[in-house]
Amino acid sequence: MIDKTVRTMAEAMDGIQDGSVVLLGGFGSVGQPDALIDGLIEQGAKDLVIVANNAGTGRIGLARLMELGRVRRIICSYPRSAGSVVFEELYRAGKLELEIVPQGTLAERMRAAGAGVGAFFTPTAHGTRLAEGKEVREINGRPHILEYALHGDVALVEAWCADRWGNLTYNKSGRNFNAVMATAARLTIAQAHHIVPLGELDPEAVVTPGIFVNRVVAVPPKGDNT
Amino acid sequence: MSSWTRAQMAARVADDIPEGWYVNLGIGMPTMVADHVPETREVIFHSENGVLGMGPAPEAGQEDPWLINAGKQLVTLRTGGAYVHHADSFAMIRGGHLDLCVLGAFEVAGSGDVANWATSENDTAPAVGGAMDLAAGAKRLWVMMEHTTKDGRPKLVRRCSYPLTAIGSVRRVYTNMAVLDVTGTGFAVVELAPGVTREALEAATDAELVFPA
Numbered sequence: 552m553i554d555k556t557v558r559t560m561a562e563a564m565d566g567i568q569d570g571s572v573v574l575l576g577g578f579g580s581v582g583q584p585d586a587l588i589d590g591l592i593e594q595g596a597k598d599l600v601i602v603a604n605n606a607g608t609g610r611i612g613l614a615r616l617m618e619l620g621r622v623r624r625i626i627c628s629y630p631r632s633a634g635s636v637v638f639e640e641l642y643r644a645g646k647l648e649l650e651i652v653p654q655g656t657l658a659e660r661m662r663a664a665g666a667g668v669g670a671f672f673t674p675t676a677h678g679t680r681l682a683e684g685k686e687v688r689e690i691n692g693r694p695h696i697l698e699y700a701l702h703g704d705v706a707l708v709e710a711w712c713a714d715r716w717g718n719l720t721y722n723k724s725g726r727n728f729n730a731v732m733a734t735a736a737r738l739t740i741a742q743a744h745h746i747v748p749l750g751e752l753d754p755e756a757v758v759t760p761g762i763f764v765n766r767v768v769a770v771p772p773k774g775d776n777t
Numbered sequence: 778m779s780s781w782t783r784a785q786m787a788a789r790v791a792d793d794i795p796e797g798w799y800v801n802l803g804i805g806m807p808t809m810v811a812d813h814v815p816e817t818r819e820v821i822f823h824s825e826n827g828v829l830g831m832g833p834a835p836e837a838g839q840e841d842p843w844l845i846n847a848g849k850q851l852v853t854l855r856t857g858g859a860y861v862h863h864a865d866s867f868a869m870i871r872g873g874h875l876d877l878c879v880l881g882a883f884e885v886a887g888s889g890d891v892a893n894w895a896t897s898e899n900d901t902a903p904a905v906g907g908a909m910d911l912a913a914g915a916k917r918l919w920v921m922m923e924h925t926t927k928d929g930r931p932k933l934v935r936r937c938s939y940p941l942t943a944i945g946s947v948r949r950v951y952t953n954m955a956v957l958d959v960t961g962t963g964f965a966v967v968e969l970a971p972g973v974t975r976e977a978l979e980a981a982t983d984a985e986l987v988f989p990a
Contacts, residue, residue, distance in 0.1 A: 578826040578863075579849040581842070629904040632849075642902055649902055654825060655867030655910030662864040675871060675913045678890075678944035680898075681905065723843040723860055727826050730862035758862070 555717040556746055556767045563587065563740050563768040564594035567705055570623075571596060574661065574703035574732040575603040575613060579632075582725035586742045586770040587707040588612045597621040602661075602701060604654065604728060608634035617641055624648035626701070628657050651681060658731055660701035665734025665763070670699045703736030710759070710767075713743035714750075717764030718757045726758060733763045742770040779972025780924075780953040788813040789968075790879060790921055790951050794820055798876035799869070801825070801911055803893075804848040807879040807921050821855075823875060825907040827866045830858025847907065870907065871914040878915035880908060882922050882947075884937040887963035887984040889947045891920060892939035903940075912943035924952035924981050931983035933957070933964060954978055963987060 557563050564587075567573075573591070577583030592615055599622050606627050607614030614637040616622055625647060630638055641647040652660070653675050663671055672695035676682045686697040708729040710719035719741055721729060733739045741759075746769045781789065783806060791813035794800060801823045802808050811833065814820045822831040825847040832853035835841065839853070846852045854860075861869075869875060882893040891912055895903035912918055925931055933950065950957045950964065954973045957964040963985025969978065975988060 579845065581826075581845050581849075629906045630902050631904045638902075651902070651905055653905050653909040654863075654907040655871050655914070658863040658867050659871070673871065673913075676909045677913070679909060679941045681909065721860075721862075723841065723854075724824075724826050724828055724845050725843050726860055726862045728863045731864040 554715045555761065555764060556713075556715050556769065560586070560590040560593065560768065563766050564590045566738070567591065567594055567596045569596050570598045571704040572600040572602065572702065574706040574728075574736050575601060576706070576708040576727065576729035576732050578604050578724065578727040580608075582709050582721065582727045582729050583612065584707045584709040584742050585612055587709075587740060587768070588616060591707065592616050592619065592621075598623050600624045600626065602626045602657070602703065602732075604628055604657070605632055606630040606635050606638035608632065610637060614638070617647065620646070622647060624650065626650040626652060626657070628652055628654035653681060656698055657701070658728065660698055661703075661731050661735035663700035664702040665731065668700055670697055672697055701735065703732065704738065706732040706736035706739040708733050708739065708741045710741045710743040712745045712747050712752060713741055713764075713767045714747050714752055714761075715767070716749060717741065717761030717767055718752050719743065719759035719764060720752060720756060721758055730759050733759045738766075739764050740766045740768070742768050744770065744772045779970065781970045782953070783809065784813075786921060786951055786953060789956065790919065794877065796820065799823055799829075799874060801870065801875050801878045801915065803878065803880035803908070803911070804906075805881045807881055808846075808848060810879055810921070823866070823869060824852070825866055825870070827861045827863060828852065828854065828858065829861060829869070830855045832858070867907070867910055870910050873914060873916055875915040877917045877919065878911040879919045879921050880911060882920045882932070882942075883939045884932050884934050885920050885922075885947050885950050885959070886934050886937050887959065888961060889945040889959045890937050891918070891942050891947050892937040893942045895940040898940060908942050912946045917948050918943075918946045919949045919951065920947050921951045924954040931981055934983045935985075954981060957986075960987060
């Protein structure tokens with residue numbers, strides 16, 4: 552019997568190596584796998600490359616992981632936002648490498664990774680400083696720049712419902728980067744608000760089929776009664 | 778000198794959006810445009826974080842923390858709306874499916890170049906978000922911004938001095954002083970705000986202006 556659910560956070564985090572590229576779902580705080588990030592903090596892997604839309608806020612979650620000196624490099628579209636104090640401190644001190652990627656290019660680079668596409672050409676960012684050093688090719692009369700697939704060693708995602716095969720659904724705008732990141736990593740770990748029996752999820756409504764998911768851990772939402 | 782208020786600018790932009798368009802409104806001032814599209818006119822608003830058919834802010838007591846827009850404000854979903862993941866949301870943007878994007882900007886050049894994400898070449902960690910995807914991908918890009926900076930420097934320029942978001946992308950600019958079309962070599966004045974003279978507009982603009990004959 553296939554059962555991807557794990558009982559403990561330690562099991563969920565087992566085997567994450569130093570130097571891993573870790574994809575973190577979420578957009579702002581919505582759809583962010585907070586419990587898994589705490590699990591990663593506890594687990595201890597360091598020298599990490601983090602891929603996320605934002606660079607953390609406050610001193611918890613991703614910001615805490617960075618503050619502990621465990622992140623070497625961050626790849627994101629929107630590092631500065633209200634409360635990104637740890638990012639600011641580390642970046643100014645030269646203790647964090649930063650790669651800024653347009654948000655759609657970031658998503659597409661992971662879709663490419665998940666779909667076995669090595670690289671693609673896009674007009675986004677052509678003529679800007681984010682295109683510096685990148686190959687340019689004119690396609691249908693328009694200049695495009697070359698962007699490479701972005702693979703994760705690990706993806707940490709937040710789902711709404713999951714079953715033991717790893718099929719996932721999401722909640723509203725909490726879907727965001729989670730679904731594409733789940734496809735782009737060798738080891739995808741999902742925290743789910745609800746674990747349901749196999750067969751309960753409507754096959755037409757499964758957003759991430761279990762083939763993309765390796766481990767599922769139940770994390771009931773705080774103060775949620777649904 | 779009289780000119781349009783921000784609400785009047787938003788209303789002026791909204792007047793030009795016909796029923797049936799799929800529209801992305803940038804963070805900040807452009808977000809106000811949605812409030813000026815009458816509910817009877819079906820315009821479908823898109824938010825980068827995977828919301829198609831975004832509605833206004835929720836009524837008190839109806840807030841759902843799982844439903845935010847790209848500016849991370851709480852929003853609602855209109856009847857008929859849908860949720861998608863980020864790659865599909867940006868396929869809508871990058872694949873040319875949006876009829877319109879309205880962005881704020883620091884500068885727009887007469888060539889249609891736009892700078893809206895970094896305020897200096899020395900800023901090594903500016904936040905680009907989805908601006909470059911929107912500027913390159915939407916069928917039309919309009920900019921909504923004040924005509925000059927707070928200290929009076931023109932934002933409509935011959936050549937952008939800030940780092941570019943996209944080249945040759947902007948079609949139309951709505952400011953507190955005028956509505957202007959990008960010509961490729963400057964700006965063609967479509968409409969002046971009440972009380973704004975031709976001379977005042979010229980003084981506040983560092984680019985070639987063409988006035989209607």
